[in-house]
Amino acid sequence: MISSLTNPNLLLGGLILAFLQLLAALPWIYAIDPKNFRDAVRQPSYLAGAAGVFVVIGLLFAVFLGFRGDSAGLQFIGKIYGSVLNMQLLIDLFIYGPLFFTLLFPKMGAVALAAYREGWRQPMFWLIVVAAIVASWISVVLPYFTFGDDFKMMKQIGFDIIMLSAVLFGVLASSISISEEIEGRTALTVMSKPVNRRQFLLGKFFGILMACLAMSLILGQNFTWTTKANPEFDPINKDRAIDPMNEEAKAEVIPYFAKIVPEGPARQLMVGTGDWFGDTMANTMGIALGFGQVMVLLSVSVALATRLPFIVNVLIGLVIYFLGHLAPVIVRVTEKVTDQESTARGLVRFFGNVFDTLLPALEFFNMGPAIIRETPLSLIPFAGYVAVVIGYALIYTLIMLIVGLLLFEDRDLA
Numbered sequence: 174m175i176s177s178l179t180n181p182n183l184l185l186g187g188l189i190l191a192f193l194q195l196l197a198a199l200p201w202i203y204a205i206d207p208k209n210f211r212d213a214v215r216q217p218s219y220l221a222g223a224a225g226v227f228v229v230i231g232l233l234f235a236v237f238l239g240f241r242g243d244s245a246g247l248q249f250i251g252k253i254y255g256s257v258l259n260m261q262l263l264i265d266l267f268i269y270g271p272l273f274f275t276l277l278f279p280k281m282g283a284v285a286l287a288a289y290r291e292g293w294r295q296p297m298f299w300l301i302v303v304a305a306i307v308a309s310w311i312s313v314v315l316p317y318f319t320f321g322d323d324f325k326m327m328k329q330i331g332f333d334i335i336m337l338s339a340v341l342f343g344v345l346a347s348s349i350s351i352s353e354e355i356e357g358r359t360a361l362t363v364m365s366k367p368v369n370r371r372q373f374l375l376g377k378f379f380g381i382l383m384a385c386l387a388m389s390l391i392l393g394q395n396f397t398w399t400t401k402a403n404p405e406f407d408p409i410n411k412d413r414a415i416d417p418m419n420e421e422a423k424a425e426v427i428p429y430f431a432k433i434v435p436e437g438p439a440r441q442l443m444v445g446t447g448d449w450f451g452d453t454m455a456n457t458m459g460i461a462l463g464f465g466q467v468m469v470l471l472s473v474s475v476a477l478a479t480r481l482p483f484i485v486n487v488l489i490g491l492v493i494y495f496l497g498h499l500a501p502v503i504v505r506v507t508e509k510v511t512d513q514e515s516t517a518r519g520l521v522r523f524f525g526n527v528f529d530t531l532l533p534a535l536e537f538f539n540m541g542p543a544i545i546r547e548t549p550l551s552l553i554p555f556a557g558y559v560a561v562v563i564g565y566a567l568i569y570t571l572i573m574l575i576v577g578l579l580l581f582e583d584r585d586l587a
Contacts, residue, residue, distance in 0.1 A: 186439025251445020
């Protein structure tokens with residue numbers, strides 16, 4: 174223990190590790206009680222006490238690093254450290270992202286903030302999160318009999334679970350919230366204040382969308398752990414449980430984290446932290462791709478909720494989800510089968526083209542082709558593809574929100 178405290182590398186490394194966690198924790202600690210936090214910062218005694226706690230935590234880190242030495246287990250501990258740091262950063266985002274949106278758009282932001290907080294408070298939100306976490310861990314140990322590609326299958330299922338969970342919550346929340354507020358005349362009370370219909374509807378959309386994003390990021394944190402746990406449950410195929418895109422991201426991220434601390438055990442731990450954030454960065458690409466689908470389907474649900482009751486809205490959303498995935502397949506199949514023309518086939522081709530034109534092309538948001546391909550997929554080109562697909566999602570979402578505003582404009586609220 175004494176040698177750890179006299180080793181400058183260990184001492185500096187421990188203080189840096191403690192500082193990073195404290196820096197990430199300060200924003201959400203401030204959000205818990207802003208007034209008392211500001212009062213405490215103005216008092217030297219509180220600042221001295223906080224500095225003492227920081228030093229003690231840094232010393233404990235240094236002692237721990239000295240006890241573990243340069244063991245390989247430090248990399249795994251670094252992943253846990255990175256996971257905790259990542260979660261703290263996500264909490265900061267969940268708290269201050271909606272508040273920043275409110276500063277940009279005060280009236281619409283107030284409605285969005287209320288819808289966002291309402292989403293967090295709903296038992297349905299946490300029920301879906303827990304169910305998704307359980308399902309994702311079941312997928313880790315489930316045998317797929319894919320002759321060595323179980324990891325790819327598990328990863329694709331994990332991305333689908335995240336996307337479907339956010340879609341389910343978004344459609345249900347928008348259908349319930351908007352429909353009930355219109356039918357229950359609550360919307361009329363809100364709009365009796367200086368909030369117009371456009372601000373009300375868009376505020377609801379962005380509030381629920383931010384709640385869906387929070388759910389996706391929480392499940393993404395869990396998903397990263399499942400991808401790391403799967404090779405341990407399947408040691409036979411452990412060598413094949415490698416995603417080249419994740420490895421490329423880790424190769425880019427790890428050196429930056431390693432430079433933060435001096436050489437020795439602290440650097441070994443930060444290598445594990447960089448490994449965590451590299452995986453998180455690569456996985457976030459897939460989560461973003463699925464979130465584009467969430468945004469599109471949520472905009473459709475919000476537009477329909479201005480006119481249709483809850484049950485009808487959910488059923489139509491379900492039909493759009495299946496047809497959005499099925500229509501391009503129908504078009505391709507009917508174009509290839511030309512040897513036996515018939516009225517029925519022509520009718521199927523016609524409706525397939527109609528659905529493919531009007532409904533969102535949801536197959537673009539599928540991570541499957543990027544996961545199961547044999548040739549490695551580079552991170553930068555894939556990021557470009559994700560950006561293009563998100564752009565398509567934004568355009569379709571904008572169109573649906575315009576449709577929703579038109580439907581809501583002459584809706585009788587009295």
